[in-house]
Amino acid sequence: MRRHALAAIFAGLLCLAAAADPADRLADPAQEARARAIFADVRCLVCQNESIDDSEAELAAELRKVVREQVKAGRSDAEIKRFLTDRYGEFVLMTPKLSWTNLVLWGGPFLVVVLGAGLLAGRLRNRSGEIELSPEEAERVRRLSQTDPT
């Protein structure tokens, strides 16, 4: 009973299926929760865009076993992920690395915001003086700005 309740709580943000098989579960719920969190970030390499947490493929089951063993052996998340990327390449992780080669990926959305804000600011600044001027007023502004020392 208590174990199920804990599992439910630890499941938290994870929403998934295949990995929940009770036959493979680690005895320690905290370790199991850690393993599940790692599963969600590991791609099932032979599947169509699924994490090993979702996939019922054999390779996914094997990878889950590997991760669970390493969690049980007390290795850290970073160590386990490094082990996986050393073996299978960057492709195995669902979260792309924050690296220079991925600059476009991570920086792109930020760039769009900056660019958009810049354009908006430019437009607001350039045209804020032109609000609602009649031709006479515009002429006066022109004369005044000519005599102005700045």
Add this chain to the structure above:
Amino acid sequence: MIAEVGSFALVLALAFAIAQAGLSATARARRSTVLAAAGEGAAVASFAGVAIAFACLIHAFVTSDFSVANVAANSHTEKPMLYKVAGSWGSHEGSILLWCFILTGYGAAAATLGRGLPQGLKALMVAVQGALGTVFLAYTVFASNPLARLAADQIPVEGRSLNPLLQDPALAFHPPFLYSGYVGMSVVFSLAVAALIEGRVDAAWARWVRPWALAAWSFLTVGITLGAFWAYYELGWGGWWFWDPVENASFMPWLMATALLHSAIVTEKRGALAGWSLFLALGAFTFSMLGAFLVRSGVLTSVHAFAVDPRRGVLLLIILGLTSGSAFALFAWRAPKLSPGGVFAPVSRESALVLNNILLAAATATVMLGTLYPLIRQALTGEAISVGPPYFNLTFAPLMATLAIILPAGPLLAWKRGDLQGVGQRLWVAALIALGVGLATYALVSPRKALGALGIAIGAWLVVGAFVEILERTRAFRVPAADSWRRLTGLPRGAWGMTLAHLGLGVFVLGACCELGWKGEAAEALPLGGALDVAGYHLVLETVGPVEVPNFDAERAMIRVSKAGKPVCTGEPDRRFYPAGGQTVSGIALCYRGASHLYMVLGERRTAPTGTPIWLIRAYWNPWATLIFLGPVIMALGGLTSLSDRRMRLGVARRARPEPLEQPA
């Protein structure tokens, strides 16, 4: 015979589409009303041709005519009627025919309805629509004819059936809605190209664009929601959005269309952002076509991509490059000459809408990069990377949260120069309520989740903000109640539509954050009589028995659910085996508890060490999951309400006095 009639009608439709493009373009060049009317007639004829072809394809599916290759590959005599009909658009060829059917349908509608448009603009729009029809119909006729026959010695006795995962009511109606959304953007695209050629984009243009954009956007919203709902209860993972490339492909045009709906308001009311609105109008359909290409070309790996064929992928890429490439080239050439329109202060409704557009554009960029960057990087360097949900959670979610935070202020700001203090005075109650809800969630709901509570606060802010907006419009509590009532009933439908759409977003955010934050999960291998607990519910596996139905073999479990000793409901999840395709699919059971769901899945049968059979049972507690699907439905209703606004029809009302074809310069 009927299949041949269909093929013939399809070729006729192509001929009419070519005629439509040619006649209408010449009509514009020679300023001839006769040719323009002929072009419009060709548009209707082209639609009729595709409709006949489509009816023939449905007939072939309904009668299980396996001499038609597409039917043999995708149907089965024992399939229920609904899925026989839906099977006609379930395959690559059929879906492209559906695309053409809707494309020419929109073309015919635009040709017959758009009578308020200046005739030059309209003739050009019909011509562009005809060109689009030509390209897609030519692709259908020459590269993907759904009515092609098999050679006599290859005709099978039985069909290969539709993928069982696709045999589902939500999915049967998913493509028609989705495509009505995708392809609805074609009218917006054509109007944009026509306006670029004419060199005039003004308030009137924006007014003509909005109803089409609204209709397409509403369809797309419903289509995406149906897809998400299908994934939710058919895939059996308990999730509803996976940031899968195919989902992203449908989400990008939606984001673009949402941005367009907002920027077109600025163009209509203030004559500003004309260039940007044009850009979005072109972009929305480009992303629709990009989606069609990505899903069919095989460049993506996805749970739900079509059977792939690289040769067709290349053709679709060429179509995409030709149509969008030339449209954007035209844009680059003509857009700099457009008038920048009215000016506005930093604090104004215009600024708020521009901010909305910046954030939506950035969100589109996020989704696009997440979808395409892995492909590009692999093509350039040969290294493969994965971009999964964590990336989108880190980039998309903050952008949308920012958008949601500024959203309720937008409609309360005045045009040109807004009054931030005034907005603050009107919204402080809403802000206080949202803050209170967020804090209460953080303090009281266990387990404690800061991000979940923040999401709930944002959802509450949107919902309360929508109500404040209506109260403001009616001056409630500031004028006598009767006055407020009169104002309320006199509100234009466009205002109701906007409020509904914003309310729907709030409802969705509440549901999504609650579900993501406090989902419960349990899985256990149970013998008969075994029990499992999730989120306070006690599930007992009562019986498991075989079910024999014509279309599949199944094993069905009966699970009795109780809470604190009191019976709540019974769930009957099943596990189906489709002999025709050799696939096993889980049929989930949902137990509705208010807006929350108890989601039950029957897994494989095993044998316990003691020799008794056990079944893997998974159960999820999905709090407020109904709101995830209800929210977008409210948004789409908002779109339709807005569409029924009288102002949207003003263009039509003007038909009493036809304008001369020559336009004032």
